[in-house]
Amino acid sequence: MIPTNSLPLSLLLLLSPLAHSQSPPAPFTRTLFLDNFTTYPPTLQQPTTSKWSFSLGTSYPGGPPRWGTNEIQSYTSSPSNINVTSPRNTLTITPLKLPSGQWTSSRLECLPVHDFSCAPGAKIRVEASLRFGSSPAAQQKGIWPSFWLLGADFRGNYRNWPAVGEVDIAESISGQPTLWQVLHCGTAPGGACNEYEGVWNTVSGFTRRQNEFHTVAVEIDRTNSGGDWRGERLSWWVDGRKTFEVDGGRVRDERAWTAVTRGSKFVILNVAVGGDFPDNVANEGGGKTPTTETKGGEGAEMEVRYVAVYST
Numbered sequence: 001m002i003p004t005n006s007l008p009l010s011l012l013l014l015l016s017p018l019a020h021s022q023s024p025p026a027p028f029t030r031t032l033f034l035d036n037f038t039t040y041p042p043t044l045q046q047p048t049t050s051k052w053s054f055s056l057g058t059s060y061p062g063g064p065p066r067w068g069t070n071e072i073q074s075y076t077s078s079p080s081n082i083n084v085t086s087p088r089n090t091l092t093i094t095p096l097k098l099p100s101g102q103w104t105s106s107r108l109e110c111l112p113v114h115d116f117s118c119a120p121g122a123k124i125r126v127e128a129s130l131r132f133g134s135s136p137a138a139q140q141k142g143i144w145p146s147f148w149l150l151g152a153d154f155r156g157n158y159r160n161w162p163a164v165g166e167v168d169i170a171e172s173i174s175g176q177p178t179l180w181q182v183l184h185c186g187t188a189p190g191g192a193c194n195e196y197e198g199v200w201n202t203v204s205g206f207t208r209r210q211n212e213f214h215t216v217a218v219e220i221d222r223t224n225s226g227g228d229w230r231g232e233r234l235s236w237w238v239d240g241r242k243t244f245e246v247d248g249g250r251v252r253d254e255r256a257w258t259a260v261t262r263g264s265k266f267v268i269l270n271v272a273v274g275g276d277f278p279d280n281v282a283n284e285g286g287g288k289t290p291t292t293e294t295k296g297g298e299g300a301e302m303e304v305r306y307v308a309v310y311s312t
């Protein structure tokens with residue numbers, strides 16, 4: 001416990017949960033990517049096209065339908081689905097149910113120029129400060145916000161999942177206070193990562209309150225391996241706590257594992273509606289989502305204060 005009354009004001013501001021300084025946390029020294037949504041002109045209510053591109057509709061061109069997961073929404077770039085807010089300086093993605101019963105939402109990915117990979121002997125940390133919708137769980141059945149990474153070889157191919165590697169840093173469904181942390185790799189079904197489930201962990205107590213942000217991150221660690229892929233690690237973090245770790249020795253497939261730890265990656269932010277994950281995996285009692293009670297709009301949004309990629 002630090003006696004805060006003895007600290008200078010500048011340090012107090014650093015300790016305050018509202019001040020989000022984006023200097024890399026030790027031992028990281030370099031910022032490979034950062035968007036904190038503070039440098040936007042108030043008139044630009046959209047994510048900047050110098051960093052992000054929208055994924056639109058119901059699939060990548062030539063990719064699997066319904067984004068490969070049977071989610072039911074169509075993605076748009078409409079400010080009613082995706083908005084950079086001012087003066088809060090956040091990104092919001094809001095799923096909406098249209099009068100016709102159709103759902104819309106948004107999905108954003110980093111441009112190829114921001115792809116990153118972990119060098120031998122180095123560590124990478126991909127971090128965001130975010131919160132998920134705070135409306136009652138019954139009104140969020142099937143709402144599926146996610147902050148995640150895909151292997152860059154996916155671009156333009158779209159049929160090579162899960163070999164390209166997928167790392168789900170933070171996802172949650174149906175308004176539950178549960179965070180899912182998942183690795184997908186190798187071949188499906190089955191394979192090194194036990195697809196379609198993947199290698200996963202859940203974190204309970206991931207509270208959903210308005211204005212309450214959580215810091216979530218994943219680290220790729222190639223420092224302790226001495227070149228041996230079995231010693232390379234992935235670790236997942238929530239609010240400063242390491243909650244899950246997987247090393248190559250657990251996955252036991254060099255090709256599947258190194259695609260994840262060594263391959264080039266990109267960041268995705270989206271809010272899906274319905275699909276295999278909420279329907280089958282985490283919808284207690286089962287059944288199709290969304291239900292007639294599921295409401296979009298305010299309370300179902302994902303709000304993001306920043307996304308950063310750091311390297312040692």
Ligand SMILES: *[C@@H]1O[C@H](CO)[C@@H](O)[C@H](O)[C@H]1NC(C)=O
Pocket residue numbers: 020021022034036037038039
């Ligand atoms: C947001 O990022 C910019 C760089 O893009 C940086 O200059 C600024 O200090 C950051 N804002 C905060 C509040 O950390």
Ligand SMILES: *[C@@H]1O[C@H](CO)[C@@H](O)[C@H](O)[C@H]1NC(C)=O
Pocket residue numbers: 045079080081083084085086087
């Ligand atoms: C987007 O955010 C701005 C505040 O920055 C707000 O004035 C505007 O109404 C929002 N747009 C939508 C469609 O929600």
